Amino acid sequence: MKNNALIAFILMLFPSMIFAASMRISPISVEILDTQNASSISLYNQSNESIDLQVRVFEWTQKNGQDVLTPTDDIAVSPPILSLQADDSFNLRVVRVDSTPVLNEKAYRIIIDELPKPIDHRKADQGLNILLRSSLPMFITNKNATSKIEGKINTVSDNSFAVINNTGSRHILLSKLVIIDKTENKSYPIKVTTLNGYLLVGQTKNYFIENFKYQQSHQYMISTTVNGKDTEL
Template sequence: MGVWAKWAQGVLGLTLLASLPIRAATSVLIWPIDPVLEADQKAGALWLENRGSAPASLQVRVFAWRQGEYQDQYQAQREIIGSPPVATIAPGQKQLIRLTRTGTSPVGQEQSYRIIIDEIPTPLPADTTGQGTTAAIRLQMRYSVPLFVYGEGLWGKADPDGKRNADGVGKPQLSWRPVMVQGKPYVELRNTGPVHARLTDVVLQQGSQAKPIAEGLLGYVLPGASMRWPAPFAATPGGAIKGRVNGQAAAEAIRQGQ
């Protein structure tokens, strides 16, 4: 049975032991930040590097990623395995996490996953003065990395070596509309294309007025899904949205739907 959860993107989580000094000795660098398993790949790699001053113990899990009711949803799955599931990395060292496909992906489809990397906190040192455990706030870091997996006949990225048919590279099909949620303005974006849309630097325009919906990453819209974000003002049918999709160099206009 799948366990559903909702997490914000990026770094999450705090474990509070006392409202005194903060201690964080680990800093993990993760690459690539946009891993994919193309249709002709059985496995891929994710690298973790400990840039901190203390050993980092990490748990790696891969969840199925869906979007419903305008929210991200995660579910346990067995289609993609991350190995090793637990690793301890010394300062300045790297760890390879192998992402392995256990079966065949649906033909012509993109499947979405989230790789959740949790720091396993170590016990705080005892207080040598005899007053017990040293009081502090211990940060427990959580990293969330998207993973997209493709079935035969669909590619996620162009192949620089020309071994893949460029016509098979999927493109999102986006539309947007203004909505009101509990009296507040939102924009709703729908993706009817075969692959995800990663949205950055999105701006809402209305006549001479233009304001960013988000500076930097706004979020993702998965295939067949709709997502909503707060708008800086209430748009009318004559408004427009522009943004960068899947890392493209220039912003493009997103058509307004019904």
């Protein structure tokens, strides 16, 4: 249990880093129906030297607005370790081991790590050896699952938050979040990215509203983009 917690903590330090220009991945998010058994991810090595990669899959849940990753055997990747030559590509196979129908949606993270090069002790100074990591979201979805979102403004000790609740049966990704004071015609944008914009099924997140003071007599609206669709709350 302690090892699993340590792994999850380490992965959370790099939740969504995409490889540098030498490495390209497509798609950057995997979504398949629960009636499907497999998918694939294309890896492109655009550098002039080979790279060694390790691929792992973790079940992805959220608790108190924070991501939690847990090792799982539900999904298998083939191969889990590979060497990609310079200017070469490879199609990574992603297979559902557990093919049980999904009621709503299950979420996973596919973690792709670049492994370090062997150390050549004959060289005096080899510089800093930096490993790169990519974290790709993966969803197994029931065809009837739908997105639904609710939002409100909550104030605690003079600090105001946009409270966003995923009440649907599939994940939502916020790519824009703005509080609009319709009384004074002012806007208060909140920065959302793929790092903090995902809300899994049944989850709630609080987003701090900067330079904002809630006034009960004012009329407010939350403008957001959910899964690429503009929405007003």
